[in-house]
Amino acid sequence: MNYLCPTYLCPICAGPLSLQDKSLACEQRHQFDLAKEGYVNLLPVQHKNSKNPGDNKEMMQARREFLDQGFYQSLSDKVNSIAQQALATVDTPHILDLGCGEGYYTHRLAQAITDASDATISNVDSATVDSNQKLQIAGLDISKSAVRYAAKRYKSISFCVASAYATPFADASQDLVTRIYAPSQNDELARIIKADGYLITVTPAAEHLFELKQKIYQTPEKHDMEIEEIAGFYVVEQQRLTNEITLTQAKDSKNLLEMTPLAWKMNDEQKAALYAADLTLTLDFNITLYKRTA
Numbered sequence: 001m002n003y004l005c006p007t008y009l010c011p012i013c014a015g016p017l018s019l020q021d022k023s024l025a026c027e028q029r030h031q032f033d034l035a036k037e038g039y040v041n042l043l044p045v046q047h048k049n050s051k052n053p054g055d056n057k058e059m060m061q062a063r064r065e066f067l068d069q070g071f072y073q074s075l076s077d078k079v080n081s082i083a084q085q086a087l088a089t090v091d092t093p094h095i096l097d098l099g100c101g102e103g104y105y106t107h108r109l110a111q112a113i114t115d116a117s118d119a120t121i122s123n124v125d126s127a128t129v130d131s132n133q134k135l136q137i138a139g140l141d142i143s144k145s146a147v148r149y150a151a152k153r154y155k156s157i158s159f160c161v162a163s164a165y166a167t168p169f170a171d172a173s174q175d176l177v178t179r180i181y182a183p184s185q186n187d188e189l190a191r192i193i194k195a196d197g198y199l200i201t202v203t204p205a206a207e208h209l210f211e212l213k214q215k216i217y218q219t220p221e222k223h224d225m226e227i228e229e230i231a232g233f234y235v236v237e238q239q240r241l242t243n244e245i246t247l248t249q250a251k252d253s254k255n256l257l258e259m260t261p262l263a264w265k266m267n268d269e270q271k272a273a274l275y276a277a278d279l280t281l282t283l284d285f286n287i288t289l290y291k292r293t294a
Ligand SMILES: C[S@@+](CC[C@H](N)C(=O)[O-])C[C@H]1O[C@@H](n2cnc3c(N)ncnc32)[C@H](O)[C@@H]1O
Pocket: 053, 054, 055, 063, 098, 099, 100, 101, 102, 104, 105, 140, 141, 142, 143, 146, 162, 163, 164, 165, 179, 180, 181, 182, 183
């Protein structure tokens, strides 16, 4: 399965980049090498506020192992079904997963959109249409470790290292941007999403991982449930997805802790106690679908 590659913009002069041998280059000859894993690093040094911005390799490995166990699959499925509905009438959707991490959600979304378009094609009985050409999808993250992990596993998706605050995409180029537990800037979202295009955000809802917080804080706080207003968009719907998981293996509890900033709040003794027992946790997400005002 191959998806269409986006046309990236040069992070230095904003001109379009085209493939030249094993790198991307603009007319002004700014050049960005494709890594052996297939991704491109479009983060200029002046946009880095640390040597290795974003989540580190250990967090990425923990997240991959945890997500691979399917603990967050219900979230991925819900995002995908909202995306399928929103894009039902778009011919060749252009999708960007902002803060894509190690690519779990990006890959599952690509499959779901392709499956939906294959189903439409077989309904109208024109099996000759090449489903490979029905989707353009990209994943962006500021963490090189994340993008390397993503590109190595999901070879048909285009991944880039870049900042969510200054993305290498043209104005009004995206039919859908997903932002799952990642930062973004409102003006940048409004710039790159097409008129009538969509944004799906996932944020923690009130009870998310509350049992874990109770083990860390004396007076743990619940997450704020207020729907974020984003200039240039209106809210089409917000859904809350709540379920419970029980982690019976120490490695799963360890991975969960280490993929979140909560890991820094626990000492080794508290961690050992946490890993020794079964851990029942509430997963609680707000999934919001926004539409760009025309
Ligand atoms: C909590 S993780 C979520 C990753 C993925 N969406 C998931 O749910 O598995 C947040 C991600 O945002 C990335 N990130 C942080 N700051 C960023 C920025 N300014 N631009 C792009 N990505 C950023 C991190 O590197 C990390 O991969």
